[in-house]
Amino acid sequence: MHRISIVGTSGSGKTTLARQISQLLDMPHVELDELHWEPNWVEVSDEEIRSRVKIALSGDRWVVDGNYSKVRDLVWGKADTVVFLDYAFSVVITRLFWRTMWRSFTQQQVCNGNRESLRKAFCDRDSILLWALQTYDKNRQQYPLLFQQPEYSHINFIHLRSPQATKNWLSVISHQLTVNS
Template sequence: MTPAEPLPSRILIYGVYGSGKTTLAARLSRLLGIAWRPVDDLTWEPGWREVPMRVQRERIAELCRRKSWILDGAYRDWLDIPMASADLIVGLDFGRWLTLRRLLRRTARLVSTGETICNGNRETLSSVLSSESIILWHLGSFGRKRRRMRQWAAASPGPRVLLFSTPEELDAWVAGLPVSSPEAGPRRR
């Protein structure tokens, strides 16, 4: 962001699984003082029960009516909602091997520690080896999400799009953002 540009207050972070969307959302929330709402909290109930799509759309619409927000992702079935009100899309267009390596490392950690992810859910070895594995989701959606981000960056019909192809580019951009307050911590609402 340049000094002449207003700071965004409604930010959609978009990328493939393992690109670092949630990590960036927490970081931006802390720096900019904007509330971040993890998408997984809105779309999964305990026991890995998916929230019905109608309810997901209602939840996302309610959040996107607010003055400011950060979302760490968007599902195809309700992508239109944040796209209509976002000020900025941050596209994490990192390579397949980097994102897959990150995803494998994170998944292995979550399986081994039993750490909760959202609404009390946990990754298990059986979930990783199932047909609904996040690793399979990564492999199946990588090309589609990458094409979508690149199309937005080339000719966004709506919000401004910043596309980062390396973590170093992203870190340089974040380092140039003004800090809201030094004691601000991650804000999840």
Template sequence: MTAPARILVYGVYGAGKSTLAVRLAERLGLPWHPVDDLLWQPGWVEVPVAEQRSRIEAVCRRDRWILDGAYHGWRDVVLARADLVVGLDYPRWFSFWRLLRRTARRLVSGEEICNGNRESLRSVLSRDSILLWHATAFRRARRRMRAWQTDPAGPPVLLFRSPAELDRWLAGLTRR
């Protein structure tokens, strides 16, 4: 397969979107734009949606990019320009386990996530916990990816149900 130049990596929290985006960027020589860096200011202050949209539009006007997510308020911008959507459609237990493991690692290490932000025990136990977001967003994300895959008007969508399936596809990718 000839490599696409504008890729959206999509999936529920913890599926491995950012990890895959890094792998694709390295393999294909495309610039990766971490969505969290575009959406969150220091102190976990969310960038207003109009500004998010403006930032995403600026990225999507370029000829080459990888984004690791697409959210309300600007998802249409990304889908209109993407050459390919790579959907991580893993089982709920698998992505939740990955998220739980990553969250625990970040709590212990104090790893910076974006713009100086870090996870804390307080955030993990709050109503805005990423673990709760996973539980409430999983079905919507899955339905959305599957609907995109059947929409002939949208970009091509590849759904991967396991890391092994994804690795086989990655092995066949070549640079443009």
């Protein structure tokens, strides 16, 4: 595992897992949200994000998190491993709700100086909670089909269905590192 992509519905823990893998395997972590969003939640153009992703993934080792289909060919074209966090809807929406509440109240920066707000979360058409509702079933149907596409036959797909399965998988990786050291 030298080039890893983490995918899953918003709130599933992609960034958290990518950070853990980055530290465990001592490799750069690339957040697609950081490459996609400018300050004030301004989206970069498709050409710009593609350019940024090409640069970010120019190295031999990395872990990237995000679901941007507009750069999937770039990410998955180089990835040797894709991890799909496919948790129950109740897990995802609960995590996302509490994460959004925490970020809104603490004004924690999300990416490029952007911050979440209760207004944006509950009253905006671009609500992250609404986005999760709209994409949850789509992701669960889409990813298994993508895993079967011939252009991705070089990839080892890991389908994790619960936080405990993810914890166990990380534990195995950590154990393998210890044994091989």
